[in-house]
Amino acid sequence: MRSDELLYLVTTISLISVHVAAECTRFSTNGSTAGNYDFYRFYDFRNIQSSSNNIPAVAEPKGQSEVFSAAPWRSGWDARSWFRPASKAQNLDMQYTPTEIFISNSTEPSREFSTYLTLHTTRLANGTQLAAELDYSEHNVTYASIRMLGRVRGASGAVAGFFIYHNDTTESDIEILTKDPSTRVHFSNQPTTEPDNDTPIPGSTFNESLATHQSTSAWNVYRLDWVPGRSAWYLNGAQLANTEVNVPDTATMVIMSLWSNGGNFSGQMNTGDEAWFDVKWVELLFNTTTTPDTRGGGRVCSADSPSGPPIPGVESYASPRPGSRITRACFWWLIGMVSILIVQ
Ligand SMILES: *[C@@H]1O[C@H](CO)[C@@H](O)[C@H](O)[C@H]1NC(C)=O
Ligand SMILES: *[C@@H]1O[C@H](CO)[C@@H](O)[C@H](O)[C@H]1NC(C)=O
């Protein structure tokens, strides 16, 4: 192929991909709970400039998709201020506070990321537990596929949660407990016990094992799918659990939190103990009670294609999908070819 032909081809391919991306109005998922969603959001915490922390995030809408690279409190997540008194004598008061949520500077040598989001919890000397919660600003989510790349570390007694919530009996959870072995993760549709006699409800909760050599203290992609009549939970793309029990059927919120109330589920921290819930990115696909206007057509774009989502910018973000590395490699190969051609 002549070099000008190759250049033409490269340019055409780039224009086509940008054009296709701009037209996405529905977003599809894979797996046993595969579905289509009206909205796509990607929150990237991997390269946040501290100077940009005070600047509201501006996203470039592409169809119904938006991609943010900004602190969560600048991009549609509300950091909760909430005093939650102990519900039982043996439990602790909890103070949810925005100062327990911050952008951490990575100390790992990596060209891919320099920062990540951290939720922190600690037990104060006066007995109060400081805790962290981020509420997603869309409160009318009806069905969703929510994913995050995260890790949990620190002292026994904390619960890291990534979940959808309407009330205590309409709730679907991913929970990582620091008192558990670091190979375990919990998936639940609330309630998990009968309200009157506390007997367990079969099929409502799962205490799952990660694959061999994986640990919740290392980075993993956690995914909860909530579709009509069914919930499913995935780790690094593979389904670990699914159920038709207690599946929420009303509008919910999306929440990330790290807490400990000293109760039987979380366990209790010692004074001064700390734990951390670190998050590199959050990816949300969802519907809402308000359907967007998609007159004028549009197309369905996959959030789970092997080459990564077809959203501008996202394909280079969503690691550790093996495919995204290929896309990146292709991209840099193309850039390389173009520069070689230009030099010639
Ligand atoms: C989301 O809403 C669209 C219509 O706007 C519908 O086609 C789709 O099935 C819904 N997704 C789920 C998972 O219910
Ligand atoms: C991260 O580094 C920046 C300077 O590069 C600094 O302003 C910021 O406070 C640091 N953040 C934390 C949580 O230490």
Ligand SMILES: *[C@@H]1O[C@H](CO)[C@@H](O)[C@H](O)[C@H]1NC(C)=O
């Ligand atoms: C404990 O200390 C925290 C932080 O100073 C404060 O907000 C909280 O009210 C205190 N709790 C009690 C029980 O005094």
Ligand SMILES: *[C@@H]1O[C@H](CO)[C@@H](O)[C@H](O)[C@H]1NC(C)=O
């Ligand atoms: C949720 O939907 C209701 C109407 O159904 C609306 O009044 C409310 O503002 C919405 N809330 C949010 C946070 O989107």
Ligand SMILES: *[C@@H]1O[C@H](CO)[C@@H](O)[C@H](O)[C@H]1NC(C)=O
């Ligand atoms: C939770 O919300 C659902 C749906 O609105 C309702 O049926 C149920 O009674 C609520 N549960 C509690 C504990 O308030």
Ligand SMILES: *[C@@H]1O[C@H](CO)[C@@H](O)[C@H](O)[C@H]1NC(C)=O
């Ligand atoms: C989950 O299972 C592991 C392994 O069996 C166990 O050690 C842990 O206590 C369980 N966690 C809870 C909260 O039941």
Ligand SMILES: *[C@@H]1O[C@H](CO)[C@@H](O)[C@H](O)[C@H]1NC(C)=O
């Ligand atoms: C914890 O479990 C024990 C025994 O199973 C029970 O007596 C106690 O009430 C529970 N505590 C809480 C806070 O639920």
Ligand SMILES: *[C@@H]1O[C@H](CO)[C@@H](O)[C@H](O)[C@H]1NC(C)=O
């Ligand atoms: C979904 O797609 C991703 C990316 O192609 C892949 O890694 C994952 O294994 C798939 N999961 C299922 C359940 O098909």
